[in-house]
Each structure stands twice: as structure tokens, then as C-alpha cells.
Amino acid sequence: MNTDNIFWGEAAIVSSQVEPSDWVLHARCRDSADILFADNAKQREARQVCRECPVWAECLAEALDNRIEWGVWGGMTERERRRLLRKHSDVRSWRELIRRHQQATAGAHATSGSGAR
Numbered sequence: 001m002n003t004d005n006i007f008w009g010e011a012a013i014v015s016s017q018v019e020p021s022d023w024v025l026h027a028r029c030r031d032s033a034d035i036l037f038a039d040n041a042k043q044r045e046a047r048q049v050c051r052e053c054p055v056w057a058e059c060l061a062e063a064l065d066n067r068i069e070w071g072v073w074g075g076m077t078e079r080e081r082r083r084l085l086r087k088h089s090d091v092r093s094w095r096e097l098i099r100r101h102q103q104a105t106a107g108a109h110a111t112s113g114s115g116a117r
């Protein structure tokens with residue numbers, strides 16, 4: 001499956017150093033989680049918080065793998081996640097899929113030299 005259109009491009013190079021159980025500690029919304037369960041208009045605001053979150057991938061995987069139906073998780077609204085789950089109903093582990101996507105994206109950046117400083 002080509003995951004380029006599923007996940008955010010640049011933001012995919014994230015938290016490979018974060019232990020699975022520790023990701024919540026790094027959540028950008030840790031002190032303002034209420035915004036993530038707001039209604040439609042506020043959800044746009046919430047997504048902005050997620051875009052700069054270092055653990056968005058872990059967060060999104062958690063919501064997708066556990067079929068969490070409420071709120072913004074990993075920058076996706078419940079509606080977007082439902083659509084994604086319907087479209088890719090064959091995915092057994094979103095955590096694994098996202099991890100592979102991150103590795104592929106990081107590899108592509110390393111090959112192109114854009115990740116080197």
C-alpha cells in the first residue's frame with residue numbers, strides 16, 4: 001500500500017526514539033486535551049496543535065488500532081479516521097503500517113540528502 005497520501009509527509013519523520021508506552025508524556029496537548037474533543041469548528045484548531053506534536057504517529061496509531069471514535073487524534077478527526085478505516089479495512093496494525101511509512105520516509109530523505117545537516 002502506498003501510504004504517501006494517508007499520512008502527513010514531512011511530519012512523518014518523528015519520534016522513532018519514543019517508547020510506545022511513553023508517547024503520551026510527549027503529547028503536545030498534554031495540558032490542553034479538552035480542545036481535542038471540541039465540535040467541528042474547533043477541530044480545525046485542534047489539528048493545528050497536532051501538526052507540531054512529536055508523537056502524532058503514535059497517537060494516530062492508537063486511535064486507529066483501537067477504533068477510538070471521538071475527538072481529534074494524530075491530527076485526524078473521527079470522521080477522517082472512519083473514512084480511512086473504511087477505505088483500508090485490510091490493515092491489521094496501523095502502528096506497524098505507520099512505523100514502516102516513517103522508516104521509508106526517513107530513508108528517502110537520507111538518500112536525497114535533505115535530512116543531512
Ligand code: SF4
Nearest residue numbers: 027029050053059074
Ligand atoms: S497528535 Fe494531537 S491529539 Fe495526539 S498527542 Fe499530539 S497533540 Fe495530542
